[in-house]
Amino acid sequence: MPEYKAPIRDMKFVMQELLDCHSRYERLGFEDATPDMVDAILQAGAKIAEQEIAPLNQIGDEQGCKWDKGEVTTPDGFKEAYKLYVEGGWPTLSQKEEWGGQGMPASLHACVSEMLSAANHSFATYPGLSHGAMATLEEHGSQQLKEMILPKLVEGTWTGTMCLTEAHCGTDLGMLRTKAELNDDGSYNLSGSKIFISAGEHDMSENIVHIVIARIPGSPEGTKGISLFAVPKFNIDPGGNVIDRNTVECGSIEHKMGIKGSATCVINFDEAKGYLIGEINRGLNCMFTFMNEARLGVAGEGVAAADASFQGALAYARDRLQMRSLTGVKNPNGPADPIIVHPDVRRMLLTQKSIAEGGRALIYDLTLLVDEKLNGKDPAVLAQADAKLALLTPIAKAFLTEAGLEATSLGVQVYGGHGYISEWGMEQLMRDTKISCLYEGTTGIQALDLLARKVLGSKGALLKSFGEEVTSFIIANATKPQFTVLCTTLGGYFQKLEKITQEIGVKAMNNPDEIGAASVDYLMYAGYVTLGYYWLKMMVTAQKSIDSGTDEGDFYLAKIQTGQFYFDRVLPKAAGHAACIKSGGESMMAINEEHMLF
Secondary structure (H helix, E strand, O other): OOOOOOOHHHHHHHHHHHOOHHHHHHHHOOOOOOHHHHHHHHHHHHHHHHHHHHHHHHHHHHHOOEEEOOEEEOOOOHHHHHHHHHHOOHHHOOOOHHHOOOOOOHHHHHHHHHHHHHHOHHHHHHHHHHHHHHHHHHHHOOHHHHHHHHHHHHHOOEEEEEEOOEOOEOOOHHHOOOEEEEOOOOOEEEEEEEEEEEOOOOOOOOEEEEEEEEEOOOOOOHHHHOEEEEEEOEEEOOOOOEEEEOOEEEEEEOOOOOOOOOOEEEEEEEEEEEEEEOOOOOHHHHHHHHHHHHHHHHHHHHHHHHHHHHHHHHHHHHHOEOOOOOOOOOOOOOOOOEHHHOHHHHHHHHHHHHHHHHHHHHHHHHHHHHHHHHHOOOHHHHHHHHHHHHHHHHHHHHHHHHHHHHHHHHHHHHHHHHHHOHHHOHHHHHHHHHHHHOOOOOHHHHHHHHHHHHHHOOOOHHHHHHHHHHHHHHHHHOOOHHHHHHHHHHHHHHHHHHHHHHHHHHHHHHOOHHHHHHHHHHHHHHHHHHHHHHHHHHHHHHHHHHHOOOOOHHHHHHHHHHHHHHHHHHOOHHHHHHHHHHHOOHHHHHOOHHHOOO
16 A cells, blocks of 8 residues: 655645745735744644554545444544544634634645545545535525534534435436425425435534535526525534434445445435525525535545555655666666666656646645635735636646546556555555546536636636736746747647637537537646646746755756656647547537447
8 A cells, every 4th residue: 555645845835936825825814824834734734644544545445334224334443533633623724713713724724635635535525525515604604504503513523515416417406306395493394315425424523514405395497496505414503502313314325436435325304404505596606615615625636646646656666676777777786677767657657746746736726716715805816816716626626637537547557467456555546536537527517617608608708817827927938948948838739729719619609519529628628738837837936946056956856857748748638639629529419329339
């Protein structure tokens, strides 16, 4: 099993040097988020991830969760580790002091979340969704509802879930059947069944608060008639004290491909008492607060998986002896050379490294924009943050999870036959990561959101805004000899993206199916280009440190060399997606579905 080590040095490079987080924190009023405090939090987060959470990863996969008469037992050690997590104050890190939080930036919480996910994806799902539940209640809940629920959620003694999917409807939420009927006291009775509910039932917290979409009788059909509710596993009084068991039951848990230590539940509501969040029939609008936070969290899972797999593959490649180098013996005292000397192994390792580190830069930038949205005061800056988040969130979620899955596949490949054997842990990483491409909106759904809603829906305004940022950076650095070619290359890819966008828009005027046919390739193209932008920014930042005479020259040189690899061997993959887009959707739709069996 790979031994996970939190990449604190790279996290600090991205947050402090690339993104200048401390200037932002100071401007946003995070007085306690000093460099020393951030370092201390990262070190403490690494300690619990490495020493307490990571050792349970394989145990969780082997044991899975156990269901018995509606009760779920988590794998050995999970309950105890979660208790340590709560005692350490980790659920409170980025929550408001008003509700018992520490008032730290959301971006700092993202760093800790990456560590947890890389150490143990299954474990990370339990506290992970609680943050989305808290954000949703904080933004849309009534003051009374906040007072009832938020303190315990923030404390971590209660956890939260997201209840969207039903057996007959996944993404098409307008088809939901769960109903909510008004009670005399202003609460609601919810009846219905939800599936695929991560952490929907477990033995790690005292109560579980389900954030549920349902339809009030008489509401409009479709998505316009959806309302949102908080439904606790145990009923609570206005003071937030547990009273008795609510009629919420776990009907079963799923038997899954991966994240087996995470309980994925069927949750049945039988006139269960719940409380309206926000306005009637505005539930989906409120739920987007939860979904957008969850999508960034899942994007982080892709980065975490790529990094964990890279760490395992790198350690193995240094030790495994196979064949001799094509350019001569590199290990004269051994029977063969370590496989890290072979070009194809280098290709796989550097692909993993470039995905993990490039993705980390993208995610951390977006989480800093979340800090801006939550705490900023300047309307112009807030508008810019909102526009950038709107455009890049679906790219981050879909591209980084697809790329993260590719990275875990490469990790298996580096190990060869041993990678296929469960004891090494690499195949578990690959199985665990596939779900990240599926939940919180599949790659196809994110692609439609990006192309149809965000790009074409804004008449290109969101893409233009981001393009101006990229272009400005290119112009500022194109005259530097070491970056001239890279700036020209990136500029060419971005101009191609703008041209592709226009061509799809023209085609879609005659045939709307062209949007769906192009969407995933469009997102992947945009993803490669976006990561190219962040890699170029990291290379420029690293070169500045080298020029200043840093004593960490090897670290910064490796950053520049990895970036060069990305431009040479990863970014060109975008061209294949451009070619697919140009081919259009005719061949997809021409064949009759009855003929697909022939």
